[in-house]
Amino acid sequence: NEGKLWGGRFAGGPSPELEALSRSTHFDWRLALYDIAGSHAHARALATAGYLTAEDEAEIHRGLDVLARRWSEGALHPAASDEDVHGALERLLLEEVGPEVGGRLRAGRSRNDQIATLFRSFLLDHSGVVQGLLLDLVDAIAAQARAHLDVIMPGRTHLQHAQPVLLSHHLLAHAWPLLRDVQRLEDWRRRTSAESPYGGGALAGNSLGLDPELVATELGFAGPAVNSIDGTASRDFVSELAFVCAQVGVDVSRLAEELILWSTREFDFVELHDSWSTGSSIMPQKKNPDIAELARGKAGRLVGNLTGVLTTLKALPLAYNRDLQEDKEPVFDSVDTLEVLLPAMTGMVATLRFNTARMAELAPQGFSLATDVAEWLVREGVPFRVAHEVAGACVRRCEELGVELADLTDDQLADIAPHLTPAVHDVLTVEGSVASRDGRGGTAPDRVREQLHLLQSTAAAL
Ligand code: ARG
Numbered sequence: 001n002e003g004k005l006w007g008g009r010f011a012g013g014p015s016p017e018l019e020a021l022s023r024s025t026h027f028d029w030r031l032a033l034y035d036i037a038g039s040h041a042h043a044r045a046l047a048t049a050g051y052l053t054a055e056d057e058a059e060i061h062r063g064l065d066v067l068a069r070r071w072s073e074g075a076l077h078p079a080a081s082d083e084d085v086h087g088a089l090e091r092l093l094l095e096e097v098g099p100e101v102g103g104r105l106r107a108g109r110s111r112n113d114q115i116a117t118l119f120r121s122f123l124l125d126h127s128g129v130v131q132g133l134l135l136d137l138v139d140a141i142a143a144q145a146r147a148h149l150d151v152i153m154p155g156r157t158h159l160q161h162a163q164p165v166l167l168s169h170h171l172l173a174h175a176w177p178l179l180r181d182v183q184r185l186e187d188w189r190r191r192t193s194a195e196s197p198y199g200g201g202a203l204a205g206n207s208l209g210l211d212p213e214l215v216a217t218e219l220g221f222a223g224p225a226v227n228s229i230d231g232t233a234s235r236d237f238v239s240e241l242a243f244v245c246a247q248v249g250v251d252v253s254r255l256a257e258e259l260i261l262w263s264t265r266e267f268d269f270v271e272l273h274d275s276w277s278t279g280s281s282i283m284p285q286k287k288n289p290d291i292a293e294l295a296r297g298k299a300g301r302l303v304g305n306l307t308g309v310l311t312t313l314k315a316l317p318l319a320y321n322r323d324l325q326e327d328k329e330p331v332f333d334s335v336d337t338l339e340v341l342l343p344a345m346t347g348m349v350a351t352l353r354f355n356t357a358r359m360a361e362l363a364p365q366g367f368s369l370a371t372d373v374a375e376w377l378v379r380e381g382v383p384f385r386v387a388h389e390v391a392g393a394c395v396r397r398c399e400e401l402g403v404e405l406a407d408l409t410d411d412q413l414a415d416i417a418p419h420l421t422p423a424v425h426d427v428l429t430v431e432g433s434v435a436s437r438d439g440r441g442g443t444a445p446d447r448v449r450e451q452l453h454l455l456q457s458t459a460a461a462l
Contacts, residue, residue, distance in 0.1 A: 005087045005111070025078035027329050028085040032071045034118035035089055036064050038198060041218040042109055045199075045210040051108075056101045063097035084325075086111045108206040109198065112232040112320040116197035119328065121219060123241055124193055126335040131185045131462075133342035134178050134248065138459050140350040141175040141255075144168075145452055149445060152430045153269070153359035154368055161366030164430040167359060169443040172451055174258075177251040179455065182462050184244045188237070196221035197231030203319035204228060233319040235309070238327045242306040245334035249295075249302035252345055256292035259348070263289050268358050273351035276344075291348045298337050305330035363430045367395045369405045372427040372436065373420075382419050390417040 004013075014022070040061060047057040067089060070076035082088035094102040145168035155165035196219055199205070199212030205228040212224035225231030262269035272289055280286035308330040312323055370391045377387035393416050398405055401412075406428040413420035426432060438444035441451075 024084045034121045036068045041215040108208040108210045110202040113197045113200040137346045140346045145171040151356045152363045161368045164363040165443040169448045174255040181248045192237045194222045195225040197225045200228030200231040229319045239309045242309045242331045246302040246306040249299035253296045253299035256295035259292045271353045276348040291344045305334045372433045376427045
């Protein structure tokens with residue numbers, strides 16, 4: 001068991017099959033700098049408690065610095081016989097500073113408290129990267145909303161024409177969920193950076209009088225874990241981040257799906273920039289919304305990662321179990337996925353060209369002003385039940401005549417119901433309809449302008 005972290009009680013080395021199954025360096029090697037940071041802090045705690053002389057401590061820091069530099073240069077590699085990043089780094093440190101000094105570092109810590117701490121640190125950093133990329137996407141959506149404050153489009157429910165809305169209002173409805181995702185990340189970070197498991201040992205704490213406060217502060221946590229079993233065995237910080245990533249994927253997929261539809265010949269609402277769309281290997285005319293389709297597809301993968309983590313955790317007894325080694329790849333994949341997906345979405349959104357004439361042409365179609373007729377009647381004192389019937393009768397008449405609501409003549413309106421005086425024509429324009437929805441959260445241009453400012457000030461404060 002040469003070079004292993006354990007071995008004293010074993011007569012022979014592990015079988016190659018076990019080693020192959022057990023090895024995690026192909027995915028946890030990326031945690032090396034975090035493990036090294038933990039070792040620096042732990043060496044200080046050991047020295048403070050009298051387990052390392054000043055010279056030995058300095059030698060350990062030097063050795064760790066050498067390893068960190070080599071790792072950053074891509075020149076530090078785990079051996080096939082290394083089980084995980086912790087074992088590999090200890091072996092490499094021993095090679096650098098010798099077994100006498102290096103062999104003192106492992107006192108009072110376990111891979112269980114190490115991994116629980118440095119996995120948190122890694123995810124804390126990457127959640128910040130994802131947050132920045134999300135805010136970039138929010139900015140790109142807000143810029144498009146600002147540029148199209150005068151464009152009216154058909155608002156839909158059930159994918160059917162419902163009521164006219166501002167394109168900006170619709171676009172901002174995609175930005176708010178992403179901003180809430182950013183708030184979720186901030187909330188997650190506050191919780192996850194509160195407690196450092198380091199010092200919890202394998203599960204029960206350490207008996208050497210080490211100061212976990214010192215290590216926690218040095219690693220950027222508010223303090224040490226309150227319960228060493230919870231610190232080493234809990235992974236809700238993993239599933240919660242996987243959830244936020246999945247929610248981001250789902251939110252982005254809803255925008256993506258609309259852009260896929262909008263760029264079809266049938267909708268013709270939007271044209272994708274050449275640099276943010278793809279061609280076909282056989283059909284020369286094609287221009288495909290691959291970024292949006294990949295976004296839609298990646299959402300499935302992100303949901304799968306969340307499901308994987310939760311399934312690993314379900315019914316897992318306390319404290320550490322090796323099952324927990326399965327917690328890393330899914331959430332690594334989630335942050336990696338978002339780190340490539342979000343910049344592509346942002347570029348695609350920033351370069352969209354909207355066919356505003358087409359949107360304006362379709363906005364009043366499909367009797368989308370019927371609610372305006374009903375609400376006009378209500379303002380004239382008609383009970384809504386009656387108003388709804390009357391407006392419905394207008395739609396039926398339009399269908400018979402093959403016209404839109406605005407095309408009904410004064411006589412035709414009066415025929416349907418005596419309440420329908422010529423003044424109803426005032427609300428039978430999409431501009432009038434949109435302007436009339438001026439309560440908070442409504443699509444009236446003034447409200448949408450306020451909404452845009454609120455979005456931007458909320459984003460700026462994050
Ligand atoms: N590599 C393990 C993990 O990722 C940490 C090591 C704990 N191993 C152990 N045998 N206690 O969770």
